[in-house]
Amino acid sequence: MPGQRAEINREELVMTAVTGEITSPAMDGNPYEVSANGEPIVPVGVGGIRYNVRVGMPAFGWVGDQVEPGVSIAHPLEEANDALNIFACVGNRVQVRGGDAAGAWGTVTGKHEEFRAYKHVLVHLDSETLERLLPGDTLLVRAHGCGLRLPALPGITCHSLGPELWDAWDPQLRDGRLVVRVAAIVPPELMGSGSGRLSAAACIDLQTADEEMLQRHGLSALRLGDLVAVRDWDAAYFTGYREGALTVGVIAHGDSRLAGHGPGITILLSCSDGSIEPAMDAAANIALLLGLA
Amino acid sequence: MCAETATRLATNEDRLVTLGIEATISHPTQSPSYAVDADGRPMIRPGMAGVCYNTRVGDRVFGWAADHLEPGVSAGHPQPRRYQALQFLACVGNRVRVTSGPAKGAEGVVTGKHAYVLIDFPQAVLDQLAPGDRLLVRAHGQGLRVLDFPSIVTRSCSPALLHAMPLRRTPAGALAVPVVAELPAYVMGAGIGMSSEWANCDVMLTHPDTIWRLGLGNLRMGDVVAMRDQDHRFGRGYRGGMCAIGIVAHGIGVIPGHGTGVITIMSGPAESFAPEPVAAANIRDYLALPA
Numbered sequence: 001m002p003g004q005r006a007e008i009n010r011e012e013l014v015m016t017a018v019t020g021e022i023t024s025p026a027m028d029g030n031p032y033e034v035s036a037n038g039e040p041i042v043p044v045g046v047g048g049i050r051y052n053v054r055v056g057m058p059a060f061g062w063v064g065d066q067v068e069p070g071v072s073i074a075h076p077l078e079e080a081n082d083a084l085n086i087f088a089c090v091g092n093r094v095q096v097r098g099g100d101a102a103g104a105w106g107t108v109t110g111k112h113e114e115f116r117a118y119k120h121v122l123v124h125l126d127s128e129t130l131e132r133l134l135p136g137d138t139l140l141v142r143a144h145g146c147g148l149r150l151p152a153l154p155g156i157t158c159h160s161l162g163p164e165l166w167d168a169w170d171p172q173l174r175d176g177r178l179v180v181r182v183a184a185i186v187p188p189e190l191m192g193s194g195s196g197r198l199s200a201a202a203c204i205d206l207q208t209a210d211e212e213m214l215q216r217h218g219l220s221a222l223r224l225g226d227l228v229a230v231r232d233w234d235a236a237y238f239t240g241y242r243e244g245a246l247t248v249g250v251i252a253h254g255d256s257r258l259a260g261h262g263p264g265i266t267i268l269l270s271c272s273d274g275s276i277e278p279a280m281d282a283a284a285n286i287a288l289l290l291g292l293a
Numbered sequence: 294m295c296a297e298t299a300t301r302l303a304t305n306e307d308r309l310v311t312l313g314i315e316a317t318i319s320h321p322t323q324s325p326s327y328a329v330d331a332d333g334r335p336m337i338r339p340g341m342a343g344v345c346y347n348t349r350v351g352d353r354v355f356g357w358a359a360d361h362l363e364p365g366v367s368a369g370h371p372q373p374r375r376y377q378a379l380q381f382l383a384c385v386g387n388r389v390r391v392t393s394g395p396a397k398g399a400e401g402v403v404t405g406k407h408a409y410v411l412i413d414f415p416q417a418v419l420d421q422l423a424p425g426d427r428l429l430v431r432a433h434g435q436g437l438r439v440l441d442f443p444s445i446v447t448r449s450c451s452p453a454l455l456h457a458m459p460l461r462r463t464p465a466g467a468l469a470v471p472v473v474a475e476l477p478a479y480v481m482g483a484g485i486g487m488s489s490e491w492a493n494c495d496v497m498l499t500h501p502d503t504i505w506r507l508g509l510g511n512l513r514m515g516d517v518v519a520m521r522d523q524d525h526r527f528g529r530g531y532r533g534g535m536c537a538i539g540i541v542a543h544g545i546g547v548i549p550g551h552g553t554g555v556i557t558i559m560s561g562p563a564e565s566f567a568p569e570p571v572a573a574a575n576i577r578d579y580l581a582l583p584a
Contacts, residue, residue, distance in 0.1 A: 038527045115487075189478035189522065189531055193486025196495060196550025205486060207531045209524060232479065237329035240482050240550025241497040243506075259528030260486030 003172030003179055008148055010163060015144040018084040019097070020073030020121055023047040024135040033065065036209040036259035041065065045254065047072055047118070048135055053254070055109045055124055055225035056287030059263040060208075060255045066264065067254035068112055069224045071130070072120035073139050085111055085119045085201040089145030090250055090266060091165030091290060094123050099137035104129040107292055108141060109225060110252025110266040111160060112203045113194070119201060122252055124292045146200070153178055155273035157236045159200045160266055168289040169227070174277070180248055180269065181281040183226040184218050188233050188241050192260040199235040199267050203252055208262035222263060225286040226251045229278035235270035245272040250286055302460060303440040306452040311433040314379050316368035316389075319343055319409050320424035328360065330547045331499040336360075338547065342367045342409060343424050350404045350413045350515035351577035354544040354553050355504065361551065362544030364514050365419060366401065367409040368428055381490050383410045384434030385540060385558060386454030386580060391418070394426040402580055403430065404515060405542025405556045406449065406492050415583045435490065442468050445561035446526045448489040454558070457579040458517070467567040470538055470559075471517065471574040474509055478522040478531050482550045489525045493542045493554035500549075515576040516541045518555060519568035525560035536563040540576055 025047040032040035045053070045067030053062065054069045075081040094106040106125035113119045123139060145162040156178060171180040186206055190213060194204030206219065206228075214220045222228070227250055234242035235249075249265035256262050269276060286292070319342040327335035340359035348357065348364045370376040387403040389412050399421075401414035410430065414422065434451035445468060447455070461469050476496055480503065484494030498504045498512075518539055524532035525539075539555035546552040559566075576582075 034527045036524060036527055036530055036532070187479070189481075191485075192530060195485060195497070196483030196548060207485070209530050209532045210522075213531075213533060234331075234549055236333055236549075238549040238551070240331075240499060240548075240552075241479055241503070242331070242500055242549065243502060258486065259489075259524060259526075259530035261530070 003174030006150055006171050006173045006178055007152065008150055008163065008166055013144055013147060013163065015142055016087060018087050018141045018143045019138055020075045020084050020141070022049060022133060022135045022137045022139065023072045023074050023120060033258055035257040041257055049130060049133055051130055055292055056285060057224050059222045059224050059251050060220065062254050064254065065258065066112070066256045066261065068120060068122050069109065069253070070122055070124045071133060072112065072122055074118065074120050081119055084121055084141065085113065087143035087146050088121045088141045089143060089160050089162035090268065090286065091162030092144055093142050093164070095140045096129070096133070097138045097140045099134055101129045101132035101137065107290060108162065109286060110203070110250055111201060112253050112264055113197060113201055126293070150178065153275045155275040156269060156271045158269055159235065161268045165286060165290065177275055177277045179277045179279050181227065181284040182229045182248060182278045183282055183284045184222060184228045185278055186219065186228055186230045187217060188231055191230060191233060192262060194264065195240050196238055199237060199239045199270065202239050203264035203266050204239060205256065205260065205264050206262045207260055208255055209259060222251055223285055224251055224254060227284040227286065228265060230265070234272055235267045236272065239267060242272055244274070245270065246276050246278070248276065248278065301456060304452060304455065305438045305440065309433055309436055309452070311431055312382060314382060314430045314432050315375065316370055316379050316410060316428040316430050318422060318424050318426045318428065319367050319369045328548050331549050336547070344419065344422050346419060348544065350582060351575055352514055354512040354514055354541060355510060357545050359545055360548065361407065361546045361554065363407055363411050364544065365404065365414060366412040366422060367407070368412060369409040379410055379430065380406065380492070382432040382435055383430050384432065384449045384451040385556060385576065386451035386457065387433055388431045390429045391422070392427045392429050394423065396421040396426065402582060404576060405540060407543050407554055408492060411542055413582050442565060444565045445559055447559050448525065448557045450558035454576065454580065463567045467565055469567040469569055470519065471571040472519045472568045473516045473571065473574050474512065475519045475521055475568055481520065481523060482552055484554070485529050488528055489557050489560070493556040494529050495546055495552040495554050497550060497552045499547055499552050512541060512553065513575055514541050514544050517574040517576070519566065520555065523560070525557040529557065534563050536561065536566045538566065
């Protein structure tokens with residue numbers, strides 16, 4: 001049953017420039033992390049450019065750890081990087097400003113924050129452009145969406161949600177609630193690393209050490225870019241458990257074997273008053289919605 | 294009494310090294326902005342770092358105008374790598390000596406970890422301590438194994454604490470642990486995904502509804518608790534059928550996703566533990582911490 005188009009405060013939203021440089025992978029002298037099962041692993045997949053991993057592909061099954069699809073960018077100054085990581089919104093357009101790919105356009109697909117380690121904005125660019133990029137190249141994000149809200153549903157908080165994604169996702173108003181398409185619904189006990197962080201920049205990992213739980217909740221086949229809901233989870237300001245709340249986000253990076261980690265969810269919407277109704281749709285993925293290939 | 298054995302648990306403690314590790318009493322820091330509580334109210338609250346003169350292990354968790362309330366003394370080290378050694382190697386129950394300032398020579402006990410190592414001193418000593426005072430922690434306990442329970446690992450648990458707790462073996466071969474609460478996995482917040490030995494894991498008791506429904510309003514700092522479906526052997530995370538035992542290291546936390554910190558002392562398969570609900574199970578009593 002179709003609903004009514006939900007209106008956002010589009011005319012109020014400022015579009016601002018934030019920049020980041022393509023990062024490079026970094027490691028300590030000892031390459032080993034220890035998995036939840038007590039096995040040493042060498043994590044690969046965070047920082048820099050992934051030539052063969054992009055949104056729309058599986059979130060599981062990579063020989064890597066928290067693999068970031070496409071390109072990861074950060075600003076070398078901490079304060080400017082905080083602004084990049086708060087203002088950039090999923091769906092925003094990104095232009096390459098330096099290097100051999102100058103002038104090419106891409107799209108923000110998520111954010112990946114690791115406590116006391118790094119804060120990355122993740123960008124999709126087409127394969128031909130990826131071949132011409134280098135760590136250090138500057139990317140300009142036309143940040144648009146900070147402050148986005150729904151005048152008809154003031155109980156809903158939006159974060160990192162670009163109008164570009166909003167329009168493609170096209171959530172509907174039905175019986176006074178916002179119906180949003182999601183590929184899965186996650187129970188709160190699986191929410192892991194990222195709890196307690198600032199909702200506008202956080203990436204909360206879905207814990208995957210318990211395979212039976214993943215099967216039971218239909219989470220084993222999640223893809224990068226899938227839109228997912230989290231039950232009893234609040235993300236109005238800082239993100240954490242709250243009975244009756246609901247949070248919706250996008251799978252930003254891939255799985256992990258580390259305890260308490262797994263595919264990361266960049267937050268898009270949250271409410272504590274029942275204003276959001278998740279509607280299951282296996283095709284609820286930003287690569288499909290935004291035509292990213 | 295049934296045939297359950299209350300004999301001293303056999304361990305490898307005679308193989309553990311005791312290390313002297315320097316620490317310095319920390320100083321609070323403050324972001325020039327507001328945090329936001331679970332009801333969306335901006336707030337600035339003390340509680341982390343330095344010396345807290347009027348809260349001790351054994352005091353109530355809730356009912357303070359504070360955030361991440363650390364009882365007693367909070368000590369770190371200004372040099373990052375030495376700080377990590379202190380953070381990873383200090384264990385609950387370790388002895389601490391003051392090595393500078395007016396309280397030089399006085400003794401305290403490690404009671405928990407957060408961003409810093411948390412130490413209880415007698416009130417008369419606490420009143421003399423200040424940020425910058427130097428301490429020596431006698432670190433002893435990482436690597437401890439309980440020989441009759443090979444599936445259980447210990448983390449940040451000193452032999453002194455292990456033997457002070459009224460632990461015993463049930464006829465079924467499980468380790469009986471008196472606990473004041475068993476926590477469901479969905480309240481485990483910030484600290485999930487970190488190393489088992491590092492700091493603690495916040496229990497998301499930020500919303501009054503949650504505290505009330507779980508019946509945890511009388512929780513005290515120093516209480517022993519069980520955490521269901523938690524695997525804290527190699528980092529902290531969710532796994533059905535596993536269990537972790539911890540101690541309430543710090544009090545009230547009001548930022549969503551944070552809460553009341555619980556330091557891991559043991560973890561293993563759920564069937565290897567027999568948590569026994571009791572009204573009082575607190576390390577202030579177990580370790581006979583002086584008033």
